[in-house]
Amino acid sequence: MPQQITIAVFSENKAGLLHRVTTSFTRRKINIESLTASQSEIPGIHRYTIVVEITPADADKLVHALEKQVDIQKAFWYANEEIIYREIALYKIRAEAMKDGSPLLEVVDRHHARILSVEKEFTVIQKTGRREATTQLFEELEPYGILEFVRSGRVAISRPMKELKDYLSELKVSSLR
Amino acid sequence: MSTKTKPETATPSNHITGSEAVVRCLLEEGVDLIFGYPGGAIMPVYDELYKYSDQIHHVLVRHEQGATHAAQGYARSSGRVGACIATSGPGATNLVTGIADAMIDSTPMVCITGQVPKHLLGSDAFQETDVMGITIPITKWSFQITEASEIPEVFAKAFYIAKSGRPGPVVIDITKNAQFGKLDYQYEHCEVVKTYVSRPEIGKNELQEAADLINSAERPYILFGQGVILSEAEEELKSLVEKAGIPAAWTILGLSAMNTDHPLNVGMLGMHGNYGPNVMINECDVMIAIGMRFDDRVTGNLDKFAKQAKVIHLEIDRAEIDKNVKTDVALVGDAKEVLSLLTPLVNTNTHESWHQRFKECDVMEFDKVIRNECDPTEGMMTMGEVIKNINQHTHGEAIIVTDVGQHQMVACRYAEFKQTKSNITSGGLGTMGFGLPAAIGAKLGAPDRQVIAVVGDGGIQMTIEELGVILQTDVHVKIVLLNNEFLGMVRQWQQLFFDKRYSATEMINPDFQKIAEAYKIEAKRIDDRADLDKSIEDMLNHDGAYFLEVMVGKENNVFPMVPSGAGVSEIRLE
Ligand SMILES: Cc1cc2nc3c(=O)[nH]c(=O)nc-3n(C[C@H](O)[C@H](O)[C@H](O)COP(=O)(O)OP(=O)(O)OC[C@H]3O[C@@H](n4cnc5c(N)ncnc54)[C@H](O)[C@@H]3O)c2cc1C
Ligand SMILES: Cc1ncc(C[n+]2csc(CCOP(=O)(O)OP(=O)(O)O)c2C)c(N)n1
Numbered sequence: 120m121p122q123q124i125t126i127a128v129f130s131e132n133k134a135g136l137l138h139r140v141t142t143s144f145t146r147r148k149i150n151i152e153s154l155t156a157s158q159s160e161i162p163g164i165h166r167y168t169i170v171v172e173i174t175p176a177d178a179d180k181l182v183h184a185l186e187k188q189v190d191i192q193k194a195f196w197y198a199n200e201e202i203i204y205r206e207i208a209l210y211k212i213r214a215e216a217m218k219d220g221s222p223l224l225e226v227v228d229r230h231h232a233r234i235l236s237v238e239k240e241f242t243v244i245q246k247t248g249r250r251e252a253t254t255q256l257f258e259e260l261e262p263y264g265i266l267e268f269v270r271s272g273r274v275a276i277s278r279p280m281k282e283l284k285d286y287l288s289e290l291k292v293s294s295l296r
Numbered sequence: 297m298s299t300k301t302k303p304e305t306a307t308p309s310n311h312i313t314g315s316e317a318v319v320r321c322l323l324e325e326g327v328d329l330i331f332g333y334p335g336g337a338i339m340p341v342y343d344e345l346y347k348y349s350d351q352i353h354h355v356l357v358r359h360e361q362g363a364t365h366a367a368q369g370y371a372r373s374s375g376r377v378g379a380c381i382a383t384s385g386p387g388a389t390n391l392v393t394g395i396a397d398a399m400i401d402s403t404p405m406v407c408i409t410g411q412v413p414k415h416l417l418g419s420d421a422f423q424e425t426d427v428m429g430i431t432i433p434i435t436k437w438s439f440q441i442t443e444a445s446e447i448p449e450v451f452a453k454a455f456y457i458a459k460s461g462r463p464g465p466v467v468i469d470i471t472k473n474a475q476f477g478k479l480d481y482q483y484e485h486c487e488v489v490k491t492y493v494s495r496p497e498i499g500k501n502e503l504q505e506a507a508d509l510i511n512s513a514e515r516p517y518i519l520f521g522q523g524v525i526l527s528e529a530e531e532e533l534k535s536l537v538e539k540a541g542i543p544a545a546w547t548i549l550g551l552s553a554m555n556t557d558h559p560l561n562v563g564m565l566g567m568h569g570n571y572g573p574n575v576m577i578n579e580c581d582v583m584i585a586i587g588m589r590f591d592d593r594v595t596g597n598l599d600k601f602a603k604q605a606k607v608i609h610l611e612i613d614r615a616e617i618d619k620n621v622k623t624d625v626a627l628v629g630d631a632k633e634v635l636s637l638l639t640p641l642v643n644t645n646t647h648e649s650w651h652q653r654f655k656e657c658d659v660m661e662f663d664k665v666i667r668n669e670c671d672p673t674e675g676m677m678t679m680g681e682v683i684k685n686i687n688q689h690t691h692g693e694a695i696i697v698t699d700v701g702q703h704q705m706v707a708c709r710y711a712e713f714k715q716t717k718s719n720i721t722s723g724g725l726g727t728m729g730f731g732l733p734a735a736i737g738a739k740l741g742a743p744d745r746q747v748i749a750v751v752g753d754g755g756i757q758m759t760i761e762e763l764g765v766i767l768q769t770d771v772h773v774k775i776v777l778l779n780n781e782f783l784g785m786v787r788q789w790q791q792l793f794f795d796k797r798y799s800a801t802e803m804i805n806p807d808f809q810k811i812a813e814a815y816k817i818e819a820k821r822i823d824d825r826a827d828l829d830k831s832i833e834d835m836l837n838h839d840g841a842y843f844l845e846v847m848v849g850k851e852n853n854v855f856p857m858v859p860s861g862a863g864v865s866e867i868r869l870e
């Protein structure tokens with residue numbers, strides 16, 4: 120059964136690499152739900168966090184196909200139980216909707232969202248959480264008029280205690296040819 | 297700049313242009329032959345090729361696709377990296393088919409393409425095309441050089457990546473400013489790339505598990521493929537096969553890794569392979585796959601493939617393990633290395649009665665298929681009797697290069713081999729037009745060997761312009777055109793699966809004799825069985841290229857055949 124799977128890809132940051140990463144998905148007609156690129160804990164090593172909906176068996180194949188790319192150092196896949204993950208969402212609301220006494224303040228509070236910026240004509244609300252939580256807030260803000268909405272891709276931290284460094288040192292190379 | 301007098305023996309300066317650096321990098325990597333076609337964005341490099349022409353032989357092809365296939369043929373007959381070069385835009389896009397072919401068949405190749413100057417990238421400049429974007433999905437690695445100083449390191453890495461691990465094609469796209477720019481040239485060979493494991497470490501436990509499985513097997517069966525040739529593990533394979541007495545079958549790309557007449561070589565796997573090797577897949581108890589990737593032309597329907605067997609898979613590419621066939625023991629590593637560790641752990645055995653099973657199947661296949669195909673006495677000539685006749689004259693010493701279609705299957709089924717690296721064909725991509733240019737490359741890669749291109753009337757017309765290379769470069773390849781005046785392989789499917797509706801498969805062909813003649817190539821056409829033997833002898837004895845056109849039966853079919861979607865045991869003999 121297809122399920123939500125988070126793939127972490129570690130590589131050096133090189134021009135053209137993102138294309139190599141994404142073609143590994145597109146050629147298998149795997150739709151990328153979200154993709155986030157960032158640095159990792161190791162200097163010079165970049166990390167992509169990619170969310171897809173596939174079976175664990177396909178995830179195995181995909182991870183091996185990614186890993187065999189010359190510029191990719193390591194790739195992992197995780198089921199949702201194996202990671203702690205969040206997305207960040209920003210909501211732009213008309214200033215009038217936020218005036219004193221507005222029920223909106225209560226909504227923001229109840230969702231543990233925060234007011235990121237108050238400008239003359241608008242306010243930006245920030246909410247960090249899982250997809251359901253940011254969506255829930257979206258629905259509650261909608262009646263007040265959302266001028267602009269954006270949500271980041273997923274960022275995820277794995278639960279197992281093994282460090283990337285350990286995996287990398289396991290990649291032993293015997294005689295070189 | 298000083299104007300002092302030059303020293304007597306001038307060592308080459310190291311402050312050089314990017315384009316000179318390109319040529320010197322090629323020399324560092326042992327490239328003495330390159331296939332290509334010039335054009336605006338690569339002219340500086342061509343100017344250097346001119347100056348270095350005593351050290352690098354440039355072969356002018358007639359279409360860039362021909363350059364890639366020639367480089368592939370060269371790589372596969374010589375075991376070295378094939379090199380080709382083209383200009384930007386259309387020159388680069390013409391390489392695409394050959395790059396894709398080299399990718400799927402794991403052929404080491406480095407392709408150099410010119411590119412518009414850096415400051416014009418993305419401006420829709422004249423002959424600008426996104427070569428990186430186009431080739432990323434079909435290369436093992438690629439890099440766009442925009443500064444001259446990047447050249448040595450990128451070339452070193454490119455050659456290392458192309459030939460190490462599971463080999464494959466690499467593209468280097470070089471902007472024109474980088475060709476004109478200067479650098480302080482220094483070359484260091486690449487021996488490691490941090491993010492890439494070319495030789496995985498072999499698991500000791502897995503080796504023992506594999507040996508235990510083999511030692512306990514009653515009906516063990518080896519399937520081997522091109523990985524054996526790429527790893528140069530032919531001797532190691534033979535030792536294992538002989539010590540443990542295991543019947544071994546080859547994939548099409550594994551052909552010639554063992555002698556055809558070796559008593560334990562049971563023949564060819566797959567859709568048009570031999571009967572026994574297919575049927576026994578579902579009777580063996582331990583299957584040992586070596587350097588082969590369980591292509592769907594080999595496995596047929598996976599749900600009906602070796603379900604009863606324990607599977608050992610020896611592969612250098614971890615991504616191939618469990619991709620198509622579920623493995624019980626994975627031996628991830630280089631075939632030569634792994635086999636040399638595995639064989640000492642296996643027991644001596646013979647498995648006589650198990651071999652007998654293959655022999656019984658061989659008799660059935662001979663009666664139903666081979667006799668008629670290879671020894672017909674009436675009607676039009678058959679492809680099989682032509683190949684058989686070639687065997688009789690070459691004694692299995694020739695390199696057989698094929699195009700794609702029925703003639704390819706027949707050549708692969710019946711050609712005999714006594715040396716490795718002797719079968720060169722487009723397997724995974726099945727690229728029509730591969731044969732002629734690949735044969736030219738194969739001959740240049742193995743000049744002392746007889747190279748025979750077996751081609752169809754359809755495929756040869758896709759790259760027939762490469763006869764021009766034979767004319768200009770005087771390459772002594774022998775071309776055997778098996779002319780059935782049909783796109784035979786497709787016609788066969790139409791006959792069997794589309795009620796003989798021959799949609800767009802009948803060919804009105806040109807006079808091939810006149811074409812060969814126009815290129816000053818000795819040519820002959822025969823349609824009478826009585827002329828076959830003498831014609832093949834004349835062709836082989838002729839000191840030069842030769843074009844032999846053999847008119848064969850128009851509607852002959854290749855059997856046996858595993859119909860698509862069927863299991864390997866459902867192979868049809870007629
Ligand atoms: C019309 C047509 C019909 C065909 N019919 C058939 C058919 O009947 N039978 C058939 O067999 N094929 C057939 N083919 C070809 C088929 O499509 C595949 O190309 C072929 O089966 C692949 O063979 P392979 O797995 O040995 O080679 P490859 O595809 O080259 O795979 C080689 C494997 O070896 C591994 N390897 C590389 N180097 C090493 C090393 N150093 N150590 C260990 N492993 C290594 C690679 O990672 C790879 O997985 C047909 C093709 C066409 C066009
Ligand atoms: C470039 C390309 N186009 C189409 C095909 C599909 N195809 C496979 S075999 C074949 C027929 C080949 O005809 P011919 O070269 O005459 O060989 P024959 O089968 O008759 O021996 C075709 C069209 C292909 N493999 N490659």
Ligand SMILES: [Mg+2]
Nearest residue numbers: 752753782784
């Ligand atoms: Mg034909």
